[in-house]
Amino acid sequence: MDQTKNPQSRVVSTSNGHYVTVDKNVNIYVEDVGEGAPVVFLHGLPVDHRMYEYQRNVLPFKGIRFIGIDLRGFGKSDRPITGYDYNRLSDDIREVIDQLNLDQVTLVGYSMGGAIAVRYMARHNGHGVSKLILAAAATPLFSQKPDYPFGLPIEVIDSIIASGYEDRPQMIAAFNSTLFHNKPSQEFMDWYNRLSLETDAIATFKCLEALGAEDSREDLAAIKVPTRIFQGMHDQMIPFEPQEKGIENAQVIRFENSGHGLWYEEKDKFNEEILKFVQS
Template sequence: MNHIIAGQDTHGNDINLDYIDHGDGKPVVLIHGWPATYKMWEYQLTALVEHGFRVVAYTRRGFGNSSKPFEGHDYDTYADDLKAVLDQLDLQDVTLVGFSMGGGEVARYMSRHSGARVSRVAFISAVTPFLLKTADNPEGVDRQVFDEMIEGVKKDRFDFLQGFGKKFYGVGMLSNPVSEAALDWTQRMCEVADPRATLLSARAWSETDFRQDLAAIEVPTLVIHGGDDALVPAKVSGERMTHFVPHAEFIEYAGAPHGLFIPEKERFNRDLITFVHGGDVQKTADRY
């Protein structure tokens, strides 16, 4: 098991981030969603390596096999952890790919650390620019929605994760985009998360305003969002990204759920590989 040390907790214990580092070539760093681990990228890891990229994926603090400190579950700290990954592996010309809450890490890193070492960024089903409905963000989601999620985690985290997984992949009475085995695998992966980290990080991704962070992004930017995302609606997030990153390419996958990296893996892998290579993603997307 590989670990990167991302500082210490208040007791002087090292905070270790579990990661993998495969392949050679231009580096792609994959940042997972809530409350999963880097293993959610299973179908992307192999595809990217096979196309000549070096792929680094890590699990944020509080989740999976990474350290589970009591504190540090906020986006400034998450961005600093990402910096530790890039610095300690001495990665250059990096493409950052953030899924869901991982998009927040990308945005905060680009502003807090001036985009050091990064040449491209991709936001996939991301929580950016700002999810919470406020007086100056009327397009957002009512706080009650997030409060109910928090209460669900507190009441019975395992039952919550079971229902969450179905919404995550868009499973319904007439829709089964992933297998029962994939749902079970996802739940096992998410159950390993620290309960406190699960709660605090949910507050972080639902309440953090990334609009000013996005203004710092000048590198090529890709935004992909599922049209049927029931957890982070495209109208609140993906569709609004070009307002804050005008040069971004926005591609909506019609009918796709939040967790599009499995049911849409062939298309998503092709678009991501095209983007990292510097190609025209829209031409790829237009085939569908």
């Protein structure tokens, strides 16, 4: 496998992508496919960037540079036991954007990845990002609060974490079964569950804790770039109304036949809407 390293950078490049060194020698894996307008994809919990297979297989042939990041603890990235709060995860994204010299990026965040994208836009003032797509994004909160009736009760999130400590494969299967309005094939679910189980267990639990604890309501107003909110109309986890109200220049794209897993359930529409937005 050919590898090149610029001695002035912290990037090791291979024929398939890059390893970017971020906090305390943690290496983040980035798949980099195609040429053209850079689109950075942030995955959801509990999988890695490979969930975007159905975008990777299409978009690079239509003028899109597909850049899929494995968050720390996921996929081919390193697996430290700390660093799973939104601030640190968004700082990792900043390192990737800087080290790969990316600019005029369209940032796509799905579910937890959408929450991290929102934190990135606020914490790093949208550095390098010209457009934002929030796909079933778990933001501004994933858990209910006395003044925020949306999302899941914190007791439900705590019970999911507790069940993972007892039987993680069963917890993963149960969690993933709630994602889709129209149940995919058993073979697809087997694949998706395998991706989920390849994620570090500590990373899974710590990210679930972050989903329950983090509050990004103040972050929404910091987003000034054109934004699209992709929302499955049968999503039982995430409402889009707080995002639409809180983000200037946000437009909702409805996916009428999807639940939380809209990137797969309506993959053709998902890809078409990305292309339309990036090329506008």
